[in-house]
Structure formats: structure tokens, C-alpha cells
Amino acid sequence: MELAKGLNPQQKQAMTAGLGPILVMAGPGSGKTRVLTQRIAYLISHMGVRPYNILAVTFTNKASKQMGERVNEILDGETRGLSLGTFHAICARILRRESEVLPFDNNFVIFDADDQRGLVKSAIKEMNLDDKAYRPHSVHNSISRAKNELILPDDFPINTYRDEVVQRIFVRYQELLLNSNALDFDDLLLWTAQLLEEHPVVREKYARRFEHVLVDEFQDTNMAQYILLKHLAGHHRNIFVVGDIDQSIYRWRGADYRNIMRFEQDFPNAQTILLEQNYRSTQNILDAAMAVIDKNAHRKRKELFTDRGKGDKLVLQETFDGREESTYIVDTIAKQVLKGRQPGDFAVMYRTNAQSRLLEEAFMRAGLPYKLVGAQRFYGRREIKDILAYLRLVHNPGDEVSFSRVINTPRRKIGNKAIQALRTVSINEKKSVSEVLLDLAGGDQSEYYGAFSTAQARAFSSFGKLLRNWRTEAEELKPLALIDRILNDIDYQSFLDDGTEEGIERWENVMELRRLAAEYEQRSLIEFLEEVALVSDQDTVDSNANVPTLLTLHAAKGLEYPVVFISGLEDGTLPHIRSFDDPESMEEERRLLYVGITRAKDRLYLTHALNRSTYGFTEPTDPSRFLMDIPDELTEGSAPAGIRISSRQRKFQEQTTWGKNDASAPIIEPTYRAGQNVRHPTYGEGMVLNTKIDDGEEIVDVFFGEMGTNKRLIASFAKLEIIE
DNA sequence: GCATCGGATTTTTTT
DNA sequence: AATCCGATGC
Numbered sequence: 001m002e003l004a005k006g007l008n009p010q011q012k013q014a015m016t017a018g019l020g021p022i023l024v025m026a027g028p029g030s031g032k033t034r035v036l037t038q039r040i041a042y043l044i045s046h047m048g049v050r051p052y053n054i055l056a057v058t059f060t061n062k063a064s065k066q067m068g069e070r071v072n073e074i075l076d077g078e079t080r081g082l083s084l085g086t087f088h089a090i091c092a093r094i095l096r097r098e099s100e101v102l103p104f105d106n107n108f109v110i111f112d113a114d115d116q117r118g119l120v121k122s123a124i125k126e127m128n129l130d131d132k133a134y135r136p137h138s139v140h141n142s143i144s145r146a147k148n149e150l151i152l153p154d155d156f157p158i159n160t161y162r163d164e165v166v167q168r169i170f171v172r173y174q175e176l177l178l179n180s181n182a183l184d185f186d187d188l189l190l191w192t193a194q195l196l197e198e199h200p201v202v203r204e205k206y207a208r209r210f211e212h213v214l215v216d217e218f219q220d221t222n223m224a225q226y227i228l229l230k231h232l233a234g235h236h237r238n239i240f241v242v243g244d245i246d247q248s249i250y251r252w253r254g255a256d257y258r259n260i261m262r263f264e265q266d267f268p269n270a271q272t273i274l275l276e277q278n279y280r281s282t283q284n285i286l287d288a289a290m291a292v293i294d295k296n297a298h299r300k301r302k303e304l305f306t307d308r309g310k311g312d313k314l315v316l317q318e319t320f321d322g323r324e325e326s327t328y329i330v331d332t333i334a335k336q337v338l339k340g341r342q343p344g345d346f347a348v349m350y351r352t353n354a355q356s357r358l359l360e361e362a363f364m365r366a367g368l369p370y371k372l373v374g375a376q377r378f379y380g381r382r383e384i385k386d387i388l389a390y391l392r393l394v395h396n397p398g399d400e401v402s403f404s405r406v407i408n409t410p411r412r413k414i415g416n417k418a419i420q421a422l423r424t425v426s427i428n429e430k431k432s433v434s435e436v437l438l439d440l441a442g443g444d445q446s447e448y449y450g451a452f453s454t455a456q457a458r459a460f461s462s463f464g465k466l467l468r469n470w471r472t473e474a475e476e477l478k479p480l481a482l483i484d485r486i487l488n489d490i491d492y493q494s495f496l497d498d499g500t501e502e503g504i505e506r507w508e509n510v511m512e513l514r515r516l517a518a519e520y521e522q523r524s525l526i527e528f529l530e531e532v533a534l535v536s537d538q539d540t541v542d543s544n545a546n547v548p549t550l551l552t553l554h555a556a557k558g559l560e561y562p563v564v565f566i567s568g569l570e571d572g573t574l575p576h577i578r579s580f581d582d583p584e585s586m587e588e589e590r591r592l593l594y595v596g597i598t599r600a601k602d603r604l605y606l607t608h609a610l611n612r613s614t615y616g617f618t619e620p621t622d623p624s625r626f627l628m629d630i631p632d633e634l635t636e637g638s639a640p641a642g643i644r645i646s647s648r649q650r651k652f653q654e655q656t657t658w659g660k661n662d663a664s665a666p667i668i669e670p671t672y673r674a675g676q677n678v679r680h681p682t683y684g685e686g687m688v689l690n691t692k693i694d695d696g697e698e699i700v701d702v703f704f705g706e707m708g709t710n711k712r713l714i715a716s717f718a719k720l721e722i723i724e
Numbered sequence: 725g726c727a728t729c730g731g732a733t734t735t736t737t738t739t
Numbered sequence: 740a741a742t743c744c745g746a747t748g749c
Contacts, residue, residue, distance in 0.1 A: 616740045
């Protein structure tokens with residue numbers, strides 16, 4: 001087997017390194033995925049390690065799936081037992097298996113961000129606190145931060161009165177989770193780390209099993225993940241981590257690139273391997289990336305190089321506003337597709353999700369298909385959450401959040417009063433609401449029947465029967481069949497169908513969920529629910545569609561495209577205004593741009609708008625300060641990025657762009673058509689012969705009878721008047 | 725119990 | 740601009 005074929009010396013060194021800790025510092029496009037897969041293959045084929053004894057952790061399911069496929073290819077299918085997955089997925093698996101020693105059942109459900117916030121909110125409400133003073137979002141943030149640092153309520157650091165309150169909410173929040181037999185994302189890591197900490201037998205079991213641990217995107221691990229790794233690999237020290245400090249972009253969710261330094265301390269004598277050669281981008285792109293990232297303080301300089309040559313210059317494009325920016329991008333893509341580029345070669349990246357809307361509109365105006373990356377967009381929809389809540393409740397009746405969501409959706413005349421009454425019974429009986437509900441399925445045979453008004457008892461009873469049936473059926477039915485059963489029983493289609501376009505769209509989303517469930521014919525409901533809960537945005541990247549991709553800079557990490565647009569390069573957007581007062585955050589914004597730039601293989605467009613509207617208000621902007629760091633000789637285009645535009649200059653530009661914009665209106669739709677009669681101030685009356693769009697301008701050919709000549713005019717400059 | 729209206733609030737990034 | 744929340748009225 002020629003595993004080393006095509007590897008450079010450093011890659012080869014990483015692949016063939018012996019036992020013990022190994023730290024691979026991999027620049028963008030340096031083939032780190034390749035190194036990881038080859039390393040796994042090498043361990044199995046050359047070092048006699050059984051796949052069963054290898055654990056490889058990635059950041060997205062997509063990455064782990066891809067890695068699995070490649071290893072499988074190299075080894076011709078000899079990979080049975082290999083453990084591959086995201087931190088969260090692997091932890092979920094361990095927790096289900098070890099649930100006897102844990103305070104929850106192995107059929108626990110995973111609450112998504114929405115559920116988590118909702119739960120914090122109900123804790124706040126319960127405690128009679130003001131949810132204006134204690135914003136659920138921000139309280140949850142504090143709690144999540146703590147959990148990522150492995151801090152439990154008891155150890156929650158208290159400096160202010162607010163901390164004290166948050167601590168109490170934290171306590172209640174954890175109780176509510178356990179009451180529902182549910183875990184949040186952070187719990188998956190927290191409970192696993194704790195399990196390994198407190199149960200030496202379990203720890204040894206996994207440490208022994210995972211004789212070799214490999215970690216991708218190590219710079220984005222948080223404390224909980226780091227401790228987890230230490231528990232697993234602390235003894236045998238066969239830990240192979242790959243990372244790049246310059247691509248650390250998740251500090252805000254607890255990631256700490258200093259884990260790389262900790263690694264060097266905790267695993268002394270680690271072999272460090274540097275991968276600097278870039279196989280992705282042209283040198284101009286790499287030079288721009290380095291120019292941006294070099295401004296970060298306290299950083300070991302890396303020299304990114306390629307043998308691909310300088311390549312095209314980066315294109316800077318300034319536009320009047322976000323709408324014009326989007327039109328420019330779509331227009332440029334359309335033009336290049338006509339010249340033979342594949343639509344799938346393009347990606348448009350942006351700092352905030354809100355920016356995608358203008359882009360989507362521009363694509364739709366142009367009638368061109370595109371693909372938006374973002375799982376939350378889909379799984380966050382009401383109709384999808386409804387159906388998933390039904391499934392979750394069937395699987396785990398303890399799930400109070402799903403219960404609340406589902407109990408009166410579609411309307412079944414169970415209002416707040418009735419639910420309160422049910423809650424009272426459930427608390428008195430020390431049973432979950434669903435247990436009481438299931439009991440009520442027995443009609444007046446149920447001992448609780450009398451606790452309600454007749455109408456309430458009937459309503460509960462009939463819903464209880466449904467739930468009971470689904471639970472029985474769930475033992476046999478596959479996820480898809482169960483969904484169909486539920487959809488049918490609750491007549492969800494007519495519930496959604498309110499005669500509007502939106503209603504139809506919602507039903508189509510449900511059908512899309514069905515399609516996803518159909519892929520689980522061989523797997524169980526719990527697997528379906530778990531994967532759905534843990535999908536990452538990147539998992540929805542569809543590289544087969546051959547259409548341009550729209551995604552946030554965060555979602556772009558690890559991906560590459562021949563042509564990349566980074567839009568909204570303005571101070572306040574990138575760097576984002578919320579980072580202005582914190583130098584560390586500003587450095588992270590810079591890294592974000594660095595990640596974006598280094599996604600591009602051949603061509604890179606950097607665009608910024610002179611006016612941007614947020615919250616419905618339009619305001620003038622300054623070009624991103626990061627643009628100034630890119631040397632002029634690497635770029636071409638309208639915006640003098642090297643020079644900060646003075647406000648007087650900007651005013652002038654605003655005016656001229658305004659004028660241009662007024663006359664030509666939407667750039668891709670022609671204003672004139674052949675056969676029309678027009679009047680020109682100097683040439684007089686004439687007839688339009690032909691009109692076309694070029695470079696965002698409408699070009700009109702006109703025959704002027706009085707002059708006896710044909711003229712080719714740019715519509716936005718020539719003051720043509722249409723004569724009826 | 726449910727629909728409707730108006731005001732507040734939101735957007736940073738996500739497993 | 741769009742969504743969410745609570746109060747109000749039926």
C-alpha cells in the first residue's frame with residue numbers, strides 16, 4: 001500500500017509519526033483532512049491498530065462522514081468498529097450506554113437552542129423574576145459559558161447580585177432539564193466529562209478502548225472538550241491533534257485556542273509538525289490572507305506558500321448599498337457562468353445571517369437558483385419543530401417542552417386553564433404530565449378523570465389515546481411511518497393549509513422532513529432524533545447541486561470554492577460592531593476574514609456598500625478597516641482600499657452612484673425595448689433597435705431618423721425619453 | 725379560548 | 740423589516 005504517495009515531507013512525517021502526543025499546526029489548505037485520514041489508515045494498516053481502538057473527533061458530521069468514506073476507500077472497507085463523529089455525537093453515544101450511573105434515562109432527548117432558551121425563560125417566570133431584567137437569552141449565555149468551563153451551579157462564580165440570581169436560575173434550569181429527561185448541547189460534554197472524572201472504571205474502559213485519539217479543528221475546542229480528551233488520552237498519550245490558531249473563530253461559545261498551549265504543557269515532548277504549503281489558493285490570495293492576519297498581536301508568523309503561481313488579482317468592489325452589492329455579485333456570477341464556469345464554483349460569504357436576504361432577493365430577481373447553508377433555518381421552522389416535538393414526546397414522554405408545544409397544536413380545545421389543572425395533578429401525583437395524560441387515555445376508568453371538568457377530561461382523554469397508540473406503534477414503525485401516522489391522526493395538513501402561500505410552503509417543509517426521515521429506514525427513532533438535534537449548518541452544504549452557495553463566514557470554515565465573494569466588508573459588519581470594544585474579539589473578527597479569504601482557490605471578490613440598512617434604518621458606512629491592510633498591488637477594482645475614503649469623497653461618490661442608480665433602476669432588467677420611440681437631447685427622435693445588459697449597464701442601440709445614424713448609448717448616461 | 729392589534733425588540737457568529 | 744409578546748376584546 002502506497003499511503004505516502006503524493007504527500008509532502010511534513011505531511012508524511014505527520015502520517016507516520018510514532019506513538020505519543022502529536023500536534024499538527026496546519027495552515028489553511030495544507031491538506032490536513034488528508035493527513036488525518038491517511039494517519040488513521042496508517043495506524044490500521046502499518047501499526048496494527050484495530051479500527052475499534054481508534055477515535056477520531058471532528059467538528060461537523062459532514063467532516064466525519066467524509067473522513068469515514070475516505071478511510072474506507074483507502075482500506076478497502078476494513079474499518080469496522082472505527083469511532084468517528086463530532087464531540088457532541090460521541091458524547092451522546094457514551095451517555096446512552098452508561099446511563100445507569102447517570103441521573104437520566106438512556107432515551108433522553110437533546111434540546112435545541114430554542115428549547116434551551118424556553119426552559120430558561122420558564123425558570124425565570126417560575127421564580128417571579130422580570131424577564132426584561134434577566135433576558136433569557138443572556139442568562140442562558142452565562143449558563144452555557146459556565147457549563148463549557150465545567151462549572152456546575154454550586155461553583156458558579158459570584159461577583160454581583162446578578163450572578164447570584166443567575167446561579168439560582170442555573171440550578172432550576174438543570175432541574176427542569178432532568179425533569180424532562182433532556183440534555184442541552186453543553187450537557188452532552190459536561191456529563192461525559194463528569195462521568196469520566198467520577199467513575200474510574202468507566203474512564204478506564206473508554207481510555208483503553210480508544211487507544212488512539214485524533215482531533216480535528218483543535219483550536220476550537222472548549223474546556224469541557226479539552227478535559228474530556230485529557231481523560232481519554234491522559235494515560236496512553238496517543239493523541240494526535242490538528243489545528244490552526246489563526247482559524248479559531250468560536251471564542252464566543254467557549255472555544256479557547258490556548259488549549260493548544262495547554263496541550264504542549266499537559267503532553268510534554270509532543271511532536272510538533274508544521275504544514276505550511278498550501279494546495280488550494282493562488283499566491284495573491286495567500287498574500288492577502290497573510291497581510292490581514294499578520295496584524296494580530298502575539299502570533300507566530302506563518303509563511304503560506306503555493307506553487308500555483310500568483311493568479312488573478314483580488315477584485316474590490318464598492319457599491320452604493322446592499323441591494324446594489326447583491327446585484328453586482330449575482331451579475332458577476334451570471335457573467336462568469338456564461339463564460340463557462342460552473343455555478344457550483346461560487347460561494348458568497350457574509351458576517352451575519354441577516355445579510356443573506358438581499359442576496360437571496362438578487363438571485364430571485366435574476367431567476368437564478370442558489371443554495372443557502374443553514375440548518376437552523378430549516379429545523380427552526382414552526383412546522384418542523386411541531387412534528388419533531390411529537391416524535392420526541394412519543395420517544396420520551398417526560399419531555400415537558402415538547403409536551404407543551406404539542407398539547408394544543410393543532411387546536412384541540414386544551415387551554416391554559418386545563419393545562420394548569422393537569423400540571424397540578426401531575427405535581428401532586430409526582431408523575432410527569434404525560435404519564436397522567438396516558439392514564440387519562442383510559443377515559444372515566446382513570447382515577448384522575450374526576451379532577452377535571454367534563455370537557456377538559458374528554459379532551460385530555462382523546463389526546464392521551466393518540467399518544468398511547470403512537471407509543472405502541474413506535475416499537476414497530478420506522479421514523480417515516482410514525483411521522484405519517486402522526487400527520488394523519490392530527491390532520492396536520494389541513495391545520496397548515498390556511499389558504500395562503502405560506503401554508504403551502506409549510507406543508508412542503510413537512511414533506512422535506514419526511515424525505516429526511518426516509519433515510520432512516522434501517523435506523524431507529526432515537527438515531528433520527530439525535531442526528532436531527534445535532535446537525536450542524538455545514539452538514540447541509542450540498543456540493544452536488546451545482547448552484548452558488550450562500551453562507552456565513554463561520555459556516556465556511558473547512559470548505560473551499562474556486563470563486564469566493566466576501567460581502568459587507570464594512571466597519572460595523574466585519575469587524576462587527578459588537579466586537580469594537582474588545583481587542584480579543586477584534587482579533588477574532590480578523591481571523592474570520594482570514595478564514596473567508598483562504599476559502600478561495602482561484603478568484604476572490606471583496607465587496608462593501610457605502611450605505612447599509614440594519615433594523616430598517618439605512619446608514620452610511622466606512623469600508624472595513626481590514627481592507628486597508630491588503631496591499632494595493634494584490635487588488636484591482638473600484639474601491640481604493642488602501643486609502644481611507646474621506647467623508648467628502650464619500651459624499652461625492654454617493655451622489656454619483658445615486659445619479660447612476662436612478663436612471664438605470666434594477667441592473668438586470670432593461671428599461672427599453674426594441675421598437676420603442678425615444679427622444680435624445682442632442683440626437684433628437686429615434687427608435688430603439690436593440691437593448692442589452694452588460695457589466696450591470698443597459699446598452700441601447702438607437703436609430704436616429706433625423707440624423708440618419710445609429711448610436712450605441714449607455715442608458716444611464718444618455719438622457720433618453722420614451723415617447724408614447 | 726382565541727384572534728387581533730400595537731409596541732417592543734432584534735442581529736453576531738452555532739454545536 | 741420582521742418577529743415576538745402581552746394586552747384587549749369577542
